[in-house]
Amino acid sequence: MGTLKVSNIDAVYASSKANEKVVLHNISFEIGEGEFFVVVGPSGSGKTTLLNLVAGFQFPAKGRIELDGVEVNGPSAERGVVFQQDALLPWLTVIQNVAFGLQLKGVDKQTREFTAKNILNLVGLKGFEAHHIWELSGGMKQRVNLARAIVVDPQLLLMDEPFGALDAFTKEQMQVLVLKVWHETGKQILLITHDIEEAIFMATKLLLLTSSPGKVAQILHLDFGKRLIAGENVRQIKADPQFIEIREKVLEHFFSEQVI
Amino acid sequence: MDIFKQKFWISITTVLALIALWALAAYLAWVPPLYLPSPLSVLIKFNELLNKGYMDATLWQHLSASLNRVGLALILAISVAVPVGIAIGINRVLHAAIDPLIEFYRPVPPLAYLPLIVIWFGIGEFSKVLLIALAIFAPVVVSTANGVRSVSAVRIRAAQSLGATQYQIVRYVILPSALPDILTGVRIGLGIGWSTLVAAELIAATQGLGFLIQSASQFLVTDLVIAGILLIASVAYSLEIVLRCLQKKLVPWSGKSH
Numbered sequence: 001m002g003t004l005k006v007s008n009i010d011a012v013y014a015s016s017k018a019n020e021k022v023v024l025h026n027i028s029f030e031i032g033e034g035e036f037f038v039v040v041g042p043s044g045s046g047k048t049t050l051l052n053l054v055a056g057f058q059f060p061a062k063g064r065i066e067l068d069g070v071e072v073n074g075p076s077a078e079r080g081v082v083f084q085q086d087a088l089l090p091w092l093t094v095i096q097n098v099a100f101g102l103q104l105k106g107v108d109k110q111t112r113e114f115t116a117k118n119i120l121n122l123v124g125l126k127g128f129e130a131h132h133i134w135e136l137s138g139g140m141k142q143r144v145n146l147a148r149a150i151v152v153d154p155q156l157l158l159m160d161e162p163f164g165a166l167d168a169f170t171k172e173q174m175q176v177l178v179l180k181v182w183h184e185t186g187k188q189i190l191l192i193t194h195d196i197e198e199a200i201f202m203a204t205k206l207l208l209l210t211s212s213p214g215k216v217a218q219i220l221h222l223d224f225g226k227r228l229i230a231g232e233n234v235r236q237i238k239a240d241p242q243f244i245e246i247r248e249k250v251l252e253h254f255f256s257e258q259v260i
Numbered sequence: 261m262d263i264f265k266q267k268f269w270i271s272i273t274t275v276l277a278l279i280a281l282w283a284l285a286a287y288l289a290w291v292p293p294l295y296l297p298s299p300l301s302v303l304i305k306f307n308e309l310l311n312k313g314y315m316d317a318t319l320w321q322h323l324s325a326s327l328n329r330v331g332l333a334l335i336l337a338i339s340v341a342v343p344v345g346i347a348i349g350i351n352r353v354l355h356a357a358i359d360p361l362i363e364f365y366r367p368v369p370p371l372a373y374l375p376l377i378v379i380w381f382g383i384g385e386f387s388k389v390l391l392i393a394l395a396i397f398a399p400v401v402v403s404t405a406n407g408v409r410s411v412s413a414v415r416i417r418a419a420q421s422l423g424a425t426q427y428q429i430v431r432y433v434i435l436p437s438a439l440p441d442i443l444t445g446v447r448i449g450l451g452i453g454w455s456t457l458v459a460a461e462l463i464a465a466t467q468g469l470g471f472l473i474q475s476a477s478q479f480l481v482t483d484l485v486i487a488g489i490l491l492i493a494s495v496a497y498s499l500e501i502v503l504r505c506l507q508k509k510l511v512p513w514s515g516k517s518h
């Protein structure tokens with residue numbers, strides 16, 4: 001198993017030849033094995049653009065993105081993506097949605113439903129196999145999205161504000177769930193968020209992005225997520241003076257940037 | 261549902277009132293029977309049609325002749341229009357190439373190109389089916405292409421990230437996503453096709469509801485003309501209902517916020 005290596009990338013949007021806008025500038029980082037990598041930054045700093053580049057939905061103007069030494073040149077099943085709610089297929093049931101990636105690979109029905117069922121159990125949706133997507137709450141839909149992405153066993157899991165539309169309580173449940181899934185599957189994760197508390201709580205490596213154009217301001221090494229895995233309580237972790245100190249520092253960093 | 265019931269009774273009342281007015285007009289001879297026969301004589305004529313048929317064919321033969329033509333035309337139109345609609349919905353070059361052609365012929369009434377079809381293909385069954393098929397084709401292509409173009413990019417990206425091939429994306433994401441629009445196109449197309457039927461059956465038909473009206477009007481059998489019109493309307497209405505039920509069954513997710 002290898003690493004995702006992002007080297008000196010620039011992302012540019014051009015509405016016309018003369019009107020180019022550099023959105024990301026000289027971004028470099030690596031996501032190692034079992035790493036939970038989080039990118040946090042203000043709105044418009046290019047977070048979604050960065051994720052799209054890694055997913056292969058768009059291409060950098062400069063620089064290279066490699067997974068295991070192979071250059072990324074389009075979407076592929078080894079880089080799974082957890083989308084927001086409307087990415088699910090409403091004509092399929094919950095279990096069919098989760099099994100969809102296996103169906104595409106040509107896995108037979110019995111095997112894929114067996115695998116999908118196990119993953120539904122893992123994300124806490126046991127008993128919802130036959131439900132329709134429109135019968136689920138927002139939080140449950142996100143669980144299905146997560147399950148669908150991990151069923152094909154990607155090496156790297158990409159998530160763009162996966163809990164952005166959820167209420168505070170459901171959001172925290174999902175954070176805990178994703179940490180649990182991360183721990184149990186051992187996947188590398190790239191999570192994008194603008195929620196600073198979420199970022200600090202989940203990351204083993206946290207990239208702070210400045211805005212216009214997005215540049216790497218700092219990369220922090222953290223271990224609050226690992227403390228949760230080790231059995232500590234969420235509220236306890238988030239109320240820990242150490243946690244609060246880091247949170248305030250990051251907040252201060254973003255506010256001071258705003259003033260300039 | 262109260263509002264639903266209320267609406268239903270309002271509709272029934274309107275229809276009954278109209279029939280009563282019609283009966284009154286006929287009874288008081290406001291209009292000569294040649295122009296407006298009474299509802300009763302239309303009913304009698306209908307009964308006669310049911311028992312004896314018209315012009316060497318039973319009512320069922322007329323009805324099935326018409327339904328066969330429309331059905332055949334529908335199959336023909338859908339089997340070409342859906343693939344074409346998907347292709348121009350996906351591919352910009354194809355869209356640029358084909359869309360003007362469709363937009364150009366779409367507003368032309370079928371009666372206007374009927375003579376051309378007769379010159380090209382004669383007066384046989386094929387010409388009638390082709391005329392109806394052409395009428396159905398345009399709305400199905402247009403709504404299929406629209407449906408394809410409005411498939412959410414996120415769904416497609418999600419499939420790509422699960423390793424889907426281009427064909428799998430069309431088959432498992434785009435086609436089902438566009439299905440509600442395709443069915444709406446079919447509904448509209450079937451409506452247009454059915455109304456083109458009368459025009460199609462002007463081409464030397466010896467059976468069919470359009471032929472029946474046409475022929476009855478030549479002999480000034482007004483009550484039969486009216487019976488035929490009501491028959492055509494009820495068939496169209498039933499088809500619409502059937503398609504709506506089909507739509508509910510095939511795309512139960514449509515209209516549900518998700």
Ligand SMILES: Nc1ncnc2c1ncn2[C@@H]1O[C@H](COP(=O)(O)OP(=O)(O)OP(=O)(O)O)[C@@H](O)[C@H]1O
Nearest residue numbers: 013014023041042043044045046047048049050194
């Ligand atoms: N398709 C596009 N064409 C042109 N400009 C774009 C496009 N997509 C994004 N941008 C611009 O690029 C910048 C970064 O956008 P991006 O969506 O990556 O930001 P973000 O950090 O994800 O923001 P948010 O937190 O609001 O989701 C913004 O200024 C945006 O206006």
Ligand SMILES: [Mg+2]
Nearest residue numbers: 047048049160
């Ligand atoms: Mg974004």
